[in-house]
Amino acid sequence: IAAPFCQRCSEPFFGAIDGAFTCANCADRKLHFDCAVARYLSRGVVREFVHRFKYDRHFYLRHPLTDWLAETLDDARIRAQPIHALVPVPLHSARFREREFNQADVLAELLAERTQLPLLHALERIRYTTTQTRLDRHERMENLRNAFRVRQTPAVQNRHLVLVDDIFTTGSTVDECARVLRAAGAASVRVITVARG
Numbered sequence: 001i002a003a004p005f006c007q008r009c010s011e012p013f014f015g016a017i018d019g020a021f022t023c024a025n026c027a028d029r030k031l032h033f034d035c036a037v038a039r040y041l042s043r044g045v046v047r048e049f050v051h052r053f054k055y056d057r058h059f060y061l062r063h064p065l066t067d068w069l070a071e072t073l074d075d076a077r078i079r080a081q082p083i084h085a086l087v088p089v090p091l092h093s094a095r096f097r098e099r100e101f102n103q104a105d106v107l108a109e110l111l112a113e114r115t116q117l118p119l120l121h122a123l124e125r126i127r128y129t130t131t132q133t134r135l136d137r138h139e140r141m142e143n144l145r146n147a148f149r150v151r152q153t154p155a156v157q158n159r160h161l162v163l164v165d166d167i168f169t170t171g172s173t174v175d176e177c178a179r180v181l182r183a184a185g186a187a188s189v190r191v192i193t194v195a196r197g
Contacts, residue, residue: 001039001196007077009036009171010196025170032178035077036168036191040068046195050166054103065194066110069164072192073115081188084159085120086112089177090148092125107194108164122161123177124151144176150184157185162192169197 005012006023008031013023040046046068053061072078088108096102105121112119127147150156161181163174168191178189 001041007035008033009168010038012041029175031171032175032182033163033171033189033191034081036171036174036193036196037072037075037078038168038193038196039071039075040195042167042195042197050195054099054166057100059106062106062110065166066107066114069107069111069192069194070114078162078190078192081160081190083117083162085118085122085161087120087122087161087163087177087181089163089165089173090121090123090125092128092147094128095125104165107166111164117162120155120161122150122152122156122181123148144172148177148180150180153184156181158187160188160190161186162190165191165193167195167197168193 001010001012004015004017004019004021006026007020008022008026011023011025013021042050049061049065052058053065086108088102088104090104091099091102108119111117125147126149129143129147163177163181165174168174171191174191174193178186178191181189
């Protein structure tokens with residue numbers, strides 16, 4: 001993903017725009033995260049690697065996926081504030097039993113190990129939600145309402161947090177996570193993902 005792109009969600013704009021802008025998708029929403037950064041679009045080999053890792057358990061792909069995720073840390077929007085902790089987006093326990101791992105956890109743990117950034121499992125998914133894949137933005141937001149809670153409020157208060165997930169599609173999941181983190185007193189919430197849908 002190269003400029004020009006939306007400063008909030010990194011959606012690329014294929015046209016002539018000079019300077020920073022906010023896309024229509026972000027402009028008409030009250031977002032709870034400061035920015036969402038991905039270096040790649042979920043296309044071709046990127047999409048294939050994410051899907052093989054997530055659904056076919058090709059765990060060796062966690063290494064190139066974490067390489068791509070790490071590139072987001074060089075973005076000026078991420079560097080603008082300190083990072084007190086990386087926070088993986090959680091799976092519901094039923095989905096975890098189904099899949100046997102949480103892809104966001106695996107990527108965040110490997111990134112924390114490589115960068116020496118603290119890892120904080122600050123969130124818990126308390127409501128099972130149907131898969132988001134075939135839902136539009138409004139349906140995704142409704143589907144996720146009250147699906148997350150903060151595990152330990154003091155751990156997030158006044159902290160600059162970076163949410164970690166595999167793919168940013170409409171931003172509904174990370175926005176709901178950011179909402180509960182901000183409500184618990186987080187100073188800021190930024191988002192990094194391997195790819196953008």
